[in-house]
Amino acid sequence: MKLNERVAIITEENISRLSYLYGEIDIDDLSRIVNSHLKVAIDEIEEDSLKHKAQNCAECDFMKKYEYDKKIYYCNHTDRIDDMGKLGADHLPKTSPVWCPLRNNEK
Structure with missing residues (x-):
């Protein structure tokens, strides 16, 4: 699976939903949350590529x-x-x- 199929673009709606889940968040908190999710997505992509390696x-x-x-x-x-x-x-x-x-x- 490709990265763009796993990662969402941060829109106002997404920021609003994250604020609802985590309370008011600043850009540093948002960056930490997004990078955490991005790391998980990249780890899964690496696992997928190893599965397809001969x-x-x-x-x-x-x-x-x-x-x-x-x-x-x-x-x-x-x-x-x-x-x-x-x-x-x-x-x-x-x-x-x-x-x-x-x-x-x-x-």
Whole structure:
């Protein structure tokens, strides 16, 4: 969701409603209230963007490697549906394989 879909413009009506809720407020109080709500909205946007980010094996804690003639990368996650969990030899895939248990960002 975009920021402009979550944040209201401060109009006289909004100021009036905030005054009704919080009593008479000056510009500093209004700024504090608005910035508090804006921080929550930005936090939610950041969470949403992380949910849509593709899982990358190089950044994953479950990615392990061993060297046997060449570097072998594998997934050590207990919920993987691939028996061996092999990710690649000498290099990792750009995104996680379809069998990755974290692919849908369910950590």
